[in-house]
Every structure is written in C-alpha cells, then in structure tokens.
Amino acid sequence: MKRKRGDTLIEVALAIGIFSLVAIVIVSVVSASTSGAQSSLELTLTREELDAQAEALRFIHDSYVSGSQSKDQEENAYSVLWNKITDHAYSDSTHTNPLTDAFDYNPQLCSGLYQTGPNLGYMNDNGGKQPFIINTRQIPNLKKGIDENGKIILSGTNSMRNIVDNIILSSGTSKVFFEPSTFPRLIYNDTPVTGNENESLYNQTEGNRSEILRRAEGIFIIVRSGKSQIIDGSSPDGPATPKSAYYDFYIRSCWMPVGSDRASTISTVVRLYDPAVICYGSTCSGS
Numbered sequence: 001m002k003r004k005r006g007d008t009l010i011e012v013a014l015a016i017g018i019f020s021l022v023a024i025v026i027v028s029v030v031s032a033s034t035s036g037a038q039s040s041l042e043l044t045l046t047r048e049e050l051d052a053q054a055e056a057l058r059f060i061h062d063s064y065v066s067g068s069q070s071k072d073q074e075e076n077a078y079s080v081l082w083n084k085i086t087d088h089a090y091s092d093s094t095h096t097n098p099l100t101d102a103f104d105y106n107p108q109l110c111s112g113l114y115q116t117g118p119n120l121g122y123m124n125d126n127g128g129k130q131p132f133i134i135n136t137r138q139i140p141n142l143k144k145g146i147d148e149n150g151k152i153i154l155s156g157t158n159s160m161r162n163i164v165d166n167i168i169l170s171s172g173t174s175k176v177f178f179e180p181s182t183f184p185r186l187i188y189n190d191t192p193v194t195g196n197e198n199e200s201l202y203n204q205t206e207g208n209r210s211e212i213l214r215r216a217e218g219i220f221i222i223v224r225s226g227k228s229q230i231i232d233g234s235s236p237d238g239p240a241t242p243k244s245a246y247y248d249f250y251i252r253s254c255w256m257p258v259g260s261d262r263a264s265t266i267s268t269v270v271r272l273y274d275p276a277v278i279c280y281g282s283t284c285s286g287s
Helices: 009-070 073-086 110-114 136-145 160-167
Strands: 132-134 168-170 185-188 213-217 219-226 246-255 264-273
Touching: 009 073, 009 132, 009 136, 009 185, 009 219, 009 246, 009 264, 073 136, 073 160, 073 168, 073 219, 110 246, 136 160, 160 168, 213 219
Parallel strands: none
Antiparallel strands: 132 168, 132 219, 185 213, 219 246, 246 264
16 A cells, blocks of 8 residues: 655644734734724814814804904904903913923823823923813803893803803813823713723714713813914004014824824914904004
C-alpha cells in the first residue's frame, strides 16, 4: 500500500503565517474604517452644536437690533438677553493678558480646561467674565416675561431676568460645564445628571423634550469686546465715551477621540456689532 505524504511542519507554519498576515491586514483596515467613521460622526455632531450656538447668537442679535428699531416690547425683551450675553465680554482692560490666556486655545488634554490655575481657569470666575452657553430651547420662553399690557415683567417667577438667567448659563450661576465623556454635546434633563448615566436618561427624544440644560460637555463660548470707529465727526453734544462697538464670540469645543492621547478641537468665531454704540472723532479708538 502506497503511503500519502502529508504537509511538513514548515508548510504548516508558512500557511499559518500567511493566514495571520491576511487577518491582521483585514482587521487593521476594518479598524481604520471604523475609526474614520467614528471621527467623521464626532466632527459632524460637534459642528452641528457649534452651528446651533452661532445661529442662536445671530438670532438674539438680530432680534435685539429689530426691537431697538421698532420699540416693540416683546422684541425689546431681546435687549435684556443681549445685555446678559455681553456682560461676559473680556476686554484688554478686564483681563491681564487675553491674547495668551483666555484666547490662546491649543489644549492637549480637555481636562486642563476644567482645572484651576493662572492659564487654565476657562471655567472659573476670571473677574466675572466666565465662559457661557446658550440654552436654545429656553429662548421661546422670553414671551412669558411680557405681561398682558406688553410690558416687561420685572419681578416674580416669570420676571425677564429669571428667564434670561435660564437661557444664558455660565459657571458663575451653576455647574454646567463638564469634560465630555464622548464628544461635545448639550444634555437636557428634568433631573440633575451628575455622572455618565445611561443615554436613555438624557431625555433627548423629540417626544419628551426637556428645556432644562444640565450639562455642556466639551463646548463653551467666550466673548471679547472691541472698539471701532463707526462715525468719524464731531458730536453736537460734546465728546462721547468710547464703548464696545463689536463683540467676537469664540465658540469652542474639545474632546478626546477614542484611542487618541491628544484632544480634538473645533472652533468658530462670530463677530456681531452693536448698533446702539456711536463714537465721535478722537474718542473712537481701535481695539
């Protein structure tokens, strides 16, 4: 009887080696594709959050300008909201070194933004100029701050100030800024969210929309004021005191991608002008 020759140990080892190499290549390609898809999704969702904040700023500003021109009480309610926002503005005179501190944004780790220190206190007081975030779901509630006679309500639960304080949130009023557990996002919930609870607790569904913003994870806004010459001439009433003529809103995000040891960031800048500010002659100085 003729014997059949089997595979040698070298042939078996070579086959296993080729199979392992092919498997490694396939796993690497799949992993890279998954990582790329995850990164693309995170960038898209983060960009949507930044765009939503930018559009809210433009809407508030345009409504403020329109209300100033029409003198309509309901539209003038936006002036209260606009003033609340601009109260957070930095300037060269209110910050020691804004260009290299609050406005020098190149974090390697997002956790550094939430620490304390001379150059890491983004979420700290900083002389009353804290970063802030806009609760866009609360903006329609401005109409509740107008009484039946069309006047702004000054006191009580539905006072315009209380409503505005629920729209513009900062570290000075509540703990709202947190390091992101995944990617930058705003979390709405009727009950406090203190940890990384299950996503189902966040009440993000359309059928159960909470208006209470509990957490701003990895996204915030800082604003800087500047003076510019709007009208060059002589004031009939004498020299005017220069005021902030425009505001630059830096909408920023920071998160740690999966498998990365360096933070990812996206930022955008929105410049909005205050039409109520008019400077005359030499009193108008550049920022």
